[in-house]
Amino acid sequence: MFTSGWIGSSMTFNLGNVCTETNTGGTFYGKVPALVSYVIGFTARDDVADNFCLGDCNASNAGTGCTAAGTSDLCTLGAAYIRKAFTTRILPTYAAFAQGFASACGTTRPMIWEMEPDYFQYYDAGQSGDPLTGAEAANYMSQMIATVKQYLPNAVFSMDISPWEPNNGCAGNPASNLGWYPFFNMSEFTFISTSGGVHLANSQNINAGADTWAGVYACSGNKPILADTGYGAAGASSGEDPNWDDAGNVNQRIANGVISITQYNPTASTWGATIAAARPLLDPVSCH
């Protein structure tokens, strides 16, 4: 697989190149596209009509034409935006991309949709506006997935790991914590995936927070993990992370549930050799 594009930068389908490149004769023929579906994040940047101009929480990237640019972000008003724009902007964008991929790629080849990076932020108590309830978050997610599957029965889905979610997303600890994954219909997801931020190859912890690779694997119901690594705020590349090239590190992460690693634009001249050297040393994945 390879991460081939971000869905949502436009409300109309603009990723036909993914199909061109992976179709027969294409540069990446045979590889499985993994698409980061960031429709909420993208479309919230420039909803000028409703005066939503929400940048990422750690980047000033509200859209053009916004009079409120720079003062509100997804952490604050993301939930309000979802409620307001779900049927008018979010679902239509999902439908547009699903139809676009169905037309350009067909409906039989596998395709992974990594759903809504940082989705937990809309439920998090840090969502100071009026956060989604767990039931709302799960309902919206199911509707987004159903919309995609209506046009793309070949799509499989990955749920975002927001590594600051308490207790790895499980309920409890403290007892008042209702968890995150228990709200969702996890049979809709084949994988879980990280997104953004620097994720650690050489640690049991995903990043500087308390959540661990093994912990989110267990709490999600043993969903295999797609470790999307190597970039930081606003999608800026942090380059190839040599820790993820180390077979010893990777084997420890495989034992924690990781089945795939994505590096952001690794060094082109050496990447093939790097992979070739590491691959024979990797342990098999045991899924159960």
Place this chain on the structure above:
Amino acid sequence: MFCAVTCKTKGETASVPGSAEVPRLVCVSAEHDFGTVRESDRPAYAFSLRNAGLAPLQINKVDPSHSCAANHPPQRIAPGEDATLEVACDTEGRGSRLVEKLTVHSNDPQAPALVLAVTARIEPWLAFESRTVEAKAPFGRDDSQDVRLTGSLAFTAHLAVDAVEPPGPDVKIIPADDQKPEGLRIMCTSLRVARVAGQVRVTTGLEKPSHLTVLYTCEVIGNLTLEPTNPFIDLRAAGLAEVAVHVSSSRPDFRLEQARAVDRPFESTFERDPNGHGYSVRVRVRGDQVPEGVRGATGTLRLVSNDPAEPQKDVPLMALGPLARIEHALPQEESTRGPWERPSHSPTREVDDRRGQ
């Protein structure tokens, strides 16, 4: 935490160590809580600003927020002088809480961007008492859930169903009585085992709000349990390119009659689980049915059983990896090739060509 400069009590003189004749914007308080307001109210508050510096303070602009904006902000504050900055907020359609931040841009070299924060709790004129309705029942039984109106217009509104998307549950209007306003009864029928999520949109008969929406989830619970629910096969492991799916049922008379991989390149076998109740279904990938160079496949495992709720259940399958090097996932052939050996024609370079954001 919201105040980008030191907050001072009004009239207090601020000093800036090491500063020459520069302006300095200070605030009495950079936060204000309106308390509880009614939806459609337009609460306003005057923030007190002071130029505690020694040079004229220029306010270049005030960035509005989603719901709040400054009314005629002062453009210039002389040294030692006070001024007010009035902020007014829209509350219509804002949900139950207002949390807004505005940014004051000035020529204060120490803090050129002062953030002002306002909060409020909004009491809506009309809303549903819950944003979501979740009905859940075993197969064969229907379930319904009610949700009533709330707010000061609750007894004035007259609901009519505008749309149910996607169609599924039967939605009826519950009439008002002496005690309770109108509401909705969302009835989920157990036609098939599934969890369906959607929304019901109603008209209210009022000018504002003219429409309301409530999210629904209808879940019909079956008897079968699968572990894992979404079988995944790692194709790198040539000799292990298979997954075991445990199928069990809450019914003691459960009998699995077929477990068939519908799509190439998958194949399957099944047997009674020797360690307990239920069945073990093994799904494999046939390498000889995979086009050269293809690195992934999806398919369907179809289970046929005597289960009355799900006599035929389709399970999604997913395989990933450098599939072309697997000749055939049979044990005798696995031993002839190392698990990580790659054919010379396989691509070795994987590219992450991330775009966007």
